[in-house]
Amino acid sequence: SQQTRTQRGALIVVEGLDRAGKSSQCEMLQTYLKEQGHSVKYIRFPDRTTPIGKLIDSYLRGSANQEDHAIHLLFSANRWEIAKSIEEDINSGITVIVDRYSYSGAVYSAAKANPTLSLDISAEEAAKRGGYGAERYENETMQTRVRELFRTLFERQKDVYVVDAGKTLTEVSKDIQNAVLNCLACLDTIGSLRKLG
Numbered sequence: 001s002q003q004t005r006t007q008r009g010a011l012i013v014v015e016g017l018d019r020a021g022k023s024s025q026c027e028m029l030q031t032y033l034k035e036q037g038h039s040v041k042y043i044r045f046p047d048r049t050t051p052i053g054k055l056i057d058s059y060l061r062g063s064a065n066q067e068d069h070a071i072h073l074l075f076s077a078n079r080w081e082i083a084k085s086i087e088e089d090i091n092s093g094i095t096v097i098v099d100r101y102s103y104s105g106a107v108y109s110a111a112k113a114n115p116t117l118s119l120d121i122s123a124e125e126a127a128k129r130g131g132y133g134a135e136r137y138e139n140e141t142m143q144t145r146v147r148e149l150f151r152t153l154f155e156r157q158k159d160v161y162v163v164d165a166g167k168t169l170t171e172v173s174k175d176i177q178n179a180v181l182n183c184l185a186c187l188d189t190i191g192s193l194r195k196l197g
């Protein structure tokens, strides 16, 4: 007889701003897919029901404080504690809709960080540099994709200074100095505006 293999379910990640309508859309999508005969689960992150989730919930509501790194890791831990069961569901043919995932983890934490310098270089240029290729990830396929994702993440973000890292050491360091001076000048302006009230 023919061997039947369960087809793997899909992982559908829905991301966006608060109040964008993610939860409503996820619910509607879940209903729709069920009507189409799929097995579907819908999960939201943070999952506020677990012990870690309860810590996150009180942080978000403002009733508890957390150090920025600590809360970042709590959000990650909250995904890790559920990741296994998501994987199992997918492998057993269930399509899992997740309302926020690690993109929110990255973006919400980055949004409160200080200005970032992005040293941008093409994968081909980087490959010509000494020592390249010694480690895992240091190959053109991976580097090209990582660059694309950095670019997408940083696109039109005002507090990210993109520096062309393909130039010489001295040129790049000049560009970095200018970006940093710029940033310090901004802080000065903000400081004096605050003093003025």
Ligand code: NYM
Binding pocket: 018, 045, 046, 060, 075, 076, 100, 101, 102, 104, 105, 106, 108, 109
């Ligand atoms: N949030 C969510 C983070 O800051 N980091 C994360 O990793 C995740 C998953 O939690 N303002 C933030 C984004 C939201 C808040 O999410 C709660 P929601 O979807 O409003 O319950």
Ligand code: MG
Binding pocket: 018, 019
């Ligand atoms: Mg919200």
